[in-house]
Amino acid sequence: MTSITGKTKLFATLGYPVGHVLTPQKMNALFAERHYDGVMVAVAATPGQDLARVVAAFRAMRNFGGAVVTVPHKTGIVTLCDHLSPRAANAGAVNVIRREADGSITGDLLDGVGFVTGLQNAGETLKDRRVLLAGAGGAALAIAFALAEAGVAHITVTNRSQDRLDALISRLKNSFPRLSVSANDLSEGHDIAINATSLGLRENDPLPIAPEHLRPPMLVAEVVMMPEQTGLLKAAGWAGCRTHSGRHMLTGQLSAIFDFLTAA
């Protein structure tokens, strides 16, 4: 890490608690690698009034750049932003904020963008592809939006809870009227299968996509980072499919976060 001076731009990882966060270490390494004079520190604040006070101070600090927003503030910070990206507004969630030159705060949601950037950095093409997406939670929503923005032709969403599935599909259709979307129909031909559930974190988790649906030349991709070789990726390998592990999402996210934070 380079030395902190009075000219160093200030960034934060904002959460509660923050003892376990790894973003400051990773972003400071990226700042050094890219010769950017910035420093990221962890900031611990509880939801509600304390969060509002911290965001008010971010506006007031002239040398503040922005923050990565993590648990439990991703939804609570939405109303504290002055500007939201369409995807953040649509998801009702924010994972990065940036201080603009006028002191206003812009929020964006880069979870899905990070995943898509990770795919693209690994050389994958998304334009006109047909995607099978397992999950309808926050991660799946963010990834579905980022896939649609990247120009995929079709998304099939699968989920056990019908309510969340319906909600995600309705949001997708509203935002991308020309995107082809279907629910729970695994028979259609897919180029890319993505696990956006947390299944795979634990050793005895069921597979998020049944092995019979994994067929070459399909690419099978994960959001789960630990273990790097999830049950799904193992099954995909046995079936002869190419695989894309969760760590690509992390690298893609860092790159997308850097671009967002330093764009003011």
Add this chain to the structure above:
Amino acid sequence: MTSITGKTKLFATLGYPVGHVLTPQKMNALFAERHYDGVMVAVAATPGQDLARVVAAFRAMRNFGGAVVTVPHKTGIVTLCDHLSPRAANAGAVNVIRREADGSITGDLLDGVGFVTGLQNAGETLKDRRVLLAGAGGAALAIAFALAEAGVAHITVTNRSQDRLDALISRLKNSFPRLSVSANDLSEGHDIAINATSLGLRENDPLPIAPEHLRPPMLVAEVVMMPEQTGLLKAAGWAGCRTHSGRHMLTGQLSAIFDFLTAA
């Protein structure tokens, strides 16, 4: 500098502008030297509402340790503190704040303590000494209080402006009724002469104390740091006096600031 993690305690140098500040570099070096898991960053905020917002956020940030307060906030921050040390209250100025475990903010004024710590670190004894102090501004006031707290027997204050001189002497007498104090009487025997004016910063400045008053075994001490060899210190050397340059104050201040900031 060690790596910043989610467990690293956060400190600030709070001023406006902050591009030129050197405290973050120096304090981060001291944190590393003392194996203390802290990081100091510069925070730029203008006086008034923005300063108030930043201090409100310092209360809200659970992993915030404290701040060095510099120009132009040393007086403006006084009313934003919950607790003040007697010397800060008396001077109406604060140069360090600390976040207590309950989120309250304690302010102190360590300028004079830093100077006295610098003298003590250099092996000088202050107890029962007779001191000649040139100047009646903020630095002189802080040093006078710190000298009185360190147990000197007598302080002679000299200053061109009678009003400021009277004000300083009156404050000193109020706070330390048993201290012997006199004004502008350079004939009395002094063990230590201290320049607490800014005379010496520029090459053509007049001497803050006339050379005929510098006589061995007197110790002659400076607050001016640049140049290290001021006109006063040169004259003191020619007169055969021992000298104590302004850089000792900086080292003493850093040590006193570290102790204050990490005491919560």
